[in-house]
Structures are given as C-alpha cells and as structure tokens.
Amino acid sequence: MLMNPALSGLRCIRCATLFPPGDYPEGCPSCLEAGHPASLECVYTPSTSSVMPLPVLHPITLGEGDTPCLESAALAQAEGVGRLWLKCESANPTGSHKDRMAAQLVSRARLAGATRVAAASSGNAGVSLAAYCAAAGLQAEIAITRNCPALQREAMQRFGARLTAFEDSLGRWPHVAQLCREQGAFAGTNYLNPPTGTHAYGVEGYKPIAREIFDHCGLPTDVIVPTARGDLLWGVLLGWQALHRQGLIPRLPRMHAVEPYARLSRALQTGDARGLWEAGTDQYSIAGGTTTLQSLQALARSGGLPVEVSDAAAAQAQQRLERMGLGTELSSAAALAAVTRLRRSGMLDAESSVVLILTSDGRRG
Ligand SMILES: [Zn+2]
Structure with missing residues (x-):
C-alpha cells in the first residue's frame, strides 16, 4: 500500500487553485472561507501506464469492484x-457502491497515520466504512440517526464500529466535525453544513x-x-x-x-x-x-x-x-x-x- 507517485496535486472545482497532495476533508480552504464549500479533484502526472489512476496503490481490499x-x-x-x-x-x-470509496479512503487514513475514521451515516456508507476499518485495523466512529435501520446498525457494530445516535441528520455533523478537527479522527464523510463532497481520495x-x-x-x-x-x-x-x-x-x-x-x-x-x-x-x-x-x-x-x-x-x-x-x-x-x-x-x-x-x-x- 502506497500513495500513487503520479498524484501531483488537488485542484478546486470552483476557484481552480492547485494544492499539494494531502488531506482536505473540508475541500478548498479558500472557497470555504468565502462561504462556498467546494470539492477538490485529484490531478495526476500524465502517464501511459495507467488509464484510470487512483490515489492509493495496492489499497486495503475486501474484493470491491468489477460488479456485474x-x-x-x-x-x-x-x-x-x-x-x-x-x-x-x-x-x-x-x-x-460505498465499498469502492471506503477502500481508497480507509487506506489513505492508515497511510496518513490515523487510528480512527469518523463519519456521519445511517446506512450503506457507515456499514462499508466499519468493514474497511476492521480490515485496516482502525476504529470506526459512526454518527447515526435514531431511525437508523436495525440491520445497518447491527452490521456496523459487528464490524466493530462505535456508534453515537442523534435525533436528526444534521445534528450528526458537528459531532463528526469535533472528532476530526479536535481529536485527530480521519473524516470518512462530509461534516460541513452546507456540505462539500467526501474526501477527494x-x-x-x-x-x-x-x-x-x-x-x-x-x-x-x-x-x-x-x-x-x-x-x-x-x-x-x-x-x-x-x-x-x-x-x-x-x-x-x-x-x-x-x-x-x-x-x-x-x-x-x-x-x-x-x-x-x-x-x-x-x-x-x-x-x-x-x-x-x-x-x-x-x-x-x-x-x-x-x-x-x-x-x-x-x-x-x-x-x-x-x-x-x-x-x-x-x-x-x-x-x-x-x-x-x-x-x-x-x-x-x-x-x-x-x-x-x-x-x-x-x-x-
Ligand atoms: Zn476554491
């Protein structure tokens, strides 16, 4: 498992500023400051060796992809x-589909030295992140809503995730923000409101x-x-x-x-x-x-x-x-x-x- 050396930076989809490779869970810092949360997109050095480069090479896998x-x-x-x-x-x-994202994101979290991944999800993303965190030896911290279906809740717990329940969907985001900004957790989902996309990797x-x-x-x-x-x-x-x-x-x-x-x-x-x-x-x-x-x-x-x-x-x-x-x-x-x-x-x-x-x-x- 290693970062793709062809990954040369991340570009803001709103202001086109180019940033060095790294973790920007809140998207473009300058657009965020201006009140316009915006995702970053990965930029790679052109290469003939890979048509579809990904940020992490040889990521942690549970067999995702190549679906029918x-x-x-x-x-x-x-x-x-x-x-x-x-x-x-x-x-x-x-x-x-979330497993495809979790494979890259959780692999990156481990490469970045994180021990925990925090996310707001009451469904597929939470289950997927919990499973990939288990595979990676990381702790998943999932903020769910009280109406989270039992099947999903139990699956997250079986994979070893720690769950915190909130009354409504938006209430989860400040909790995840606090875990990521103040306690060193790696962001597994958006936590801003208004939101941006999940971690570009x-x-x-x-x-x-x-x-x-x-x-x-x-x-x-x-x-x-x-x-x-x-x-x-x-x-x-x-x-x-x-x-x-x-x-x-x-x-x-x-x-x-x-x-x-x-x-x-x-x-x-x-x-x-x-x-x-x-x-x-x-x-x-x-x-x-x-x-x-x-x-x-x-x-x-x-x-x-x-x-x-x-x-x-x-x-x-x-x-x-x-x-x-x-x-x-x-x-x-x-x-x-x-x-x-x-x-x-x-x-x-x-x-x-x-x-x-x-x-x-x-x-x-
Ligand atoms: Zn920007």
Whole structure:
C-alpha cells in the first residue's frame, strides 16, 4: 500500500487553485472561507501506464469492484430506449457502491497515520466504512440517526464500529466535525453544513465504474445515478473524464441525478448549491435536504439533468425489478423510474443506450 507517485496535486472545482497532495476533508480552504464549500479533484502526472489512476496503490481490499453489468432487452423495450444495462453495485462486499470509496479512503487514513475514521451515516456508507476499518485495523466512529435501520446498525457494530445516535441528520455533523478537527479522527464523510463532497481520495474510488461500464457496454449515451450529496455521480464522471482525456471516448455520456424531491433542480435555477430543501421521503439512501457543488458540476460538465422520482414511482420500479429477480433498495429502483420520466420528456429516445447504477439491494451488511 502506497500513495500513487503520479498524484501531483488537488485542484478546486470552483476557484481552480492547485494544492499539494494531502488531506482536505473540508475541500478548498479558500472557497470555504468565502462561504462556498467546494470539492477538490485529484490531478495526476500524465502517464501511459495507467488509464484510470487512483490515489492509493495496492489499497486495503475486501474484493470491491468489477460488479456485474446486466443487459435487459425487456426493460429497454418496455421503456422505448435502444439498450439498457443495470450496473449492480450491490455485488460489492458490504452490498453497496460505498465499498469502492471506503477502500481508497480507509487506506489513505492508515497511510496518513490515523487510528480512527469518523463519519456521519445511517446506512450503506457507515456499514462499508466499519468493514474497511476492521480490515485496516482502525476504529470506526459512526454518527447515526435514531431511525437508523436495525440491520445497518447491527452490521456496523459487528464490524466493530462505535456508534453515537442523534435525533436528526444534521445534528450528526458537528459531532463528526469535533472528532476530526479536535481529536485527530480521519473524516470518512462530509461534516460541513452546507456540505462539500467526501474526501477527494475516497471519491476517486468510484472512477473505475466508468471503465467497467465502457469495457462491458461501450460508451452509453446516458448514465443514471441515485444521488444525495453526489459523491457517486461526481466520481463516475471523473472516470469518464479520464477515459476522454486518454482519447478512448469521443464524448462524455450524460450523467443524470435521481433525487426524491427537488433539490438539485432548485439549486440549478440559482446556480447555488447551498440551499436547504428538506422534505420527507422513503428513499432513505438519497434523503436529506442538501446538495453540493460537485453534483451541479457533474450535471453541467456532462449535460445531464436532475430527475425527481416520487416514492410511489420508485416503489413501482422496485416491484418491476423484483419480478425480474433483482432486489434493490428503493433509492436504487428510483433509477428505473427516472428512465420513464426522461423518455417522456424526450431526453431519451429509441437510439439511447442507458446504464442504471443500482447502488444497493438494501438487504446486506
Ligand atoms: Zn476554491
């Protein structure tokens, strides 16, 4: 395990300032001071040896990645699109895409000399970080909400995480901030409000999804991603950008963000990601009233759209997938409901080739 020597710095996605390699859990320091939290993106020395460089080489692994990409002619026909694939991230070791991020982030934490990783999560991220911390010999400190499902809570505890419960989602962030700023814990999630993306090295872990899709399906026209704070949306976009820079693809696919109610679409109207748009939803893994600049930029750079999917529409899509033998959590099934909406709006047509990222089946941990 070692840091990639080709990693030459991190660049702010808002002000383009270049910083030396290191840990910036709060994103760009100068944009934060100006009141605009902004993610940093990794910059690598161009190399012919790796198409898809990652920050940590030979990271701690539990076997994440290389997940199945299933083509469904039946869904493509029913939706009126050319081709449709399901990228099944539930096949990762703890049952969600988060394992890809945890492998890079927890490896970096250990290389940086941290003994603890602190995170705010009541679901997939917490379970994943707990497992990878166990693999790395680090202590996971997870701030959960009181409504954290028993399955997830027990999984985190079995992996040895210490849990602290809070009444509401936003209440967790000051606790995690204190652990990271004052007690030397390594940040496993955002803790700012308004938020920024997770540690840039962790988000890089999502890039290989683009490569796997490309190897299996070629270059799709559209990729649909369930989204809360946009780490996955942004990370997969970074992967497509890497392929584009290498001349392997002539364009980026449009990256569409599925959300349970209007957050990104409202932020797009003003160009400001810092609002708070709280509403109830059963789409647990993409709930929460905040969004991020990286989400807005992923849409802008790829020409994608935010797509609102109601709980009822997501539940209907979940049943359709179950009748095909595919278990998904509600927020993953929402990606299928988003296809229907995008087809009706004319964004998708009979020539479209579409990949849905099914983030988790919600049953494991
Ligand atoms: Zn900046």
